[in-house]
Amino acid sequence: MEGKWPLTVLYSLYYEFSKRYPHSRITGMKQETACTKIELLFRMFNYTLGEDTFKKGLRIFLESRKFKTFSGDDIWNALNTAAQQDKKISDWVDIKTVAKSWIDKDRLPLVNVLRHYDNNTAVVTQKVYLRERPHDVPEADTMSWWLPVVVTKECNLKAGKIVPPAWMKEKSALVINDVPDKDKFLIINPEEIAPYPVNYDQDNWNLLSNFLQSDKRTMIPELTRAKLLHDAWNLAYAGELSFVTAFNMTLFLKNERHHLVWDPVFTMIDHLGRHICQCLHGKFQAYVRVLLSPLYEELVKDEKEDEEPWRKNLRSLTKTFLCQAGYKPCIRDAQDQFSKWMQAKNPDEGNPLSNQCICPVFKWGTMKEWEFGLQRVINFPPSRKQSERTYLLKTLAGCPEAEEKINRLLNITLLQGHANFTETDAFLIFSMLTGSATGYTTLFNFLCNNWDVLREKYISRTNLWDNLITSATSQFKTEEGLELVTQLYVSHQGQFGSAEHIIEKSMRNIRVEAEWSAQNLPVIEAWLDNYLASSDVKDDKFINM
Structure with missing residues (x-):
């Protein structure tokens, strides 16, 4: 697993057990x-x-x-x-x-560490780790664990040995003595010894961020560097930590090259990119380009035939996320590869390019290129693997930034009821559209603009109708989104049939998410503005947003 264990299984556990309903x-x-x-x-x-x-x-x-x-x-x-x-x-x-x-x-615990710098002690407490809002989980206040609390101090990093832990009893706080002076950090649960994330007071986070940006960074083992980064982002996502702190914890990545440390970065880019409103996508994508482009250019420059698998994987991941963020060299390369398919005598026999090239073209390319992909799905021969058609349809729906492309797909599948698209295809399209603000906003507007036709056609097909209402209304995260969904509900109250409870649930959840957005989006935007203003990366390789 190229050193990625236990990160791979541990992160999955973090995400699953922090949901409202695991x-x-x-x-x-x-x-x-x-x-x-x-x-x-x-x-x-x-x-x-x-x-x-x-x-x-x-x-x-x-x-x-x-x-x-x-x-x-x-x-x-x-x-x-x-x-x-x-x-x-x-x-x-x-x-x-x-x-x-x-x-x-x-469930898993979240450990909070509050340092008292005046007497060199720290108080460690625990509570249930909840990432998905709202945090109204039954019996959360009664849950606790027996925890091993292993402490690493800045002054003993060179020792590299795991110090025997203090054991924290259920429901009790633990006081740690002999904590370093106020200018030195401490780390709890290094190497992910036990499966729990850790939150610190602001001063300790600042000390960690500054140390990671120094030449001494590698004195902290890579698994622990990855943990610090992963914990910070997830705690901010959960509402436990300021996004200023979480983003500051990524500043050291400009000098970081270990693949284990980069591993959680891609997951968090994906998670946050799906969560923030459309109004911030341009700035967030610019941040991603500035963050990833130096790493990618270095990986491309040093490419070798007999290189390690982790290096190939890191290059591939970096390229994928840069393409999604509008990195011009990647877009041009993808379009060049795609043109070979468009010029083929029998394009339905198969695509001569890697799957990695398809999404960037459908996202940033022309309507003509996207329409070509749509025709390949419509004309897909039964002799080929259906998984290839599924991948093509997923990218046609989930990748585009342009509403024109999404509306074209929805028109041909939902309104025209094209015979080559099944109900399963519709479910797949809905699912892919929920992955981006452009997708679910376009789907919502399509539902509003074609309400009478869609209701008459699908309300008796409850699975499809319920899925449509869920996908179109459940993903908004802001007060503006709440107003849109509420307006739809009021305009057509009593007309939702089996989906009446679905839109009501959507409004309740959006209300909670809107509070999160009101608190965090201005903070995120201010940090991104400052970061991009101080960045010296040229814009000529980036798509204009």
Whole structure:
């Protein structure tokens, strides 16, 4: 996994367990995430008890239960025996109790660290980590965990060893003594030893940001650098941290080249890009271009045939996100490749270009290029793999910035009812349009402008009708969006049929998101304005927004 474990599984766990309703969409995920959690607990105990004690505990378990049935408790009890024999835990800590506090909940904790700089102490508290709004989760106030609290200080970074943890009891605060002076940072839970994000007071975040921008940056291991970046962005997204702090934590990336540290960046660009309003997209895309273009140009310059897989993957990801953000060299290259397909004698036999080139063309290219792609979907031969058609349709719907392209697709599929498009295709189109402000805003306007026709045609097909209303109304994030959806509801009250409760739920959720936007969007915009004004990257390689 090229060093990406446990980041890959851990981040998925963070996102799933911070939702209002974990596993609500895919119940089959529950077993998989339960196994992942156990996997991460084994890793946690391997760090906190020490590798030798951890192995000793497993040997005790294997010897005592060989040729016999066993339960999970037998494993935890064996680890506890080894830990007590080796004096790795206090008498009041029980490994089974610790493990159960994690296993029994489909949630993860958020740890808050408040430093008291006058007496060199810090108070550590915990609460349920909730990322998806609103945070009105039942019993959230009663949930708590047994936590290993491992502390790394700026003054002992060179040691590189994991210090035995303090154990934080359920529902209790933990006071850490001997905290560094006010000009030195501390890090809790380095290396993602336990599966929880950490929030600090503003001064400690500032110390971390400044250190990461210095030449000493690599003294903090790459997995911990990735954690600090990932925690900051996700805490801001969840409303726990200012976006000024979160964006400041990305400033060191101009000198960062380790792929593990970059790994969470692409996810967060995607998440925030989907969440912010259309009014900020131009500035956010400019930020992405300034952030990624130096890395990409360096990766292209040093490209080799026998290079490591992680390097190829990092180049590919960087190119994909730069293309989405309007990086001209990428757009031109994609259009050159696309033209070969357009000039082919039999274009329906297959596309001669990589999938990576298709989205940039549909997003930034001409209407003629996009229309060519639409005709390939309409004329798609049954002899070819249907997955290729699905990918093409997804990009036709999800990539365009121009409303003209989206309206054309909606006209031909929903109004004209073209025979080559199925109900499943409609679901796919709706899903892709919810991924961008341009997409769901265009879909909403299309619904408003064609209300009578669409209602008459689809209200009896409740799955399709409900999906249309959900996709068109649920994704707005601002007060202006709330006004639009409310106006639609008032204008057609009583006409929504099976989707009446859907639009009512949309309005409730948008109201919560609008509060988040009112609080955060001005902060984000001010930071982006300042960042772009101080950037020395030339604009000639960027699409004008």
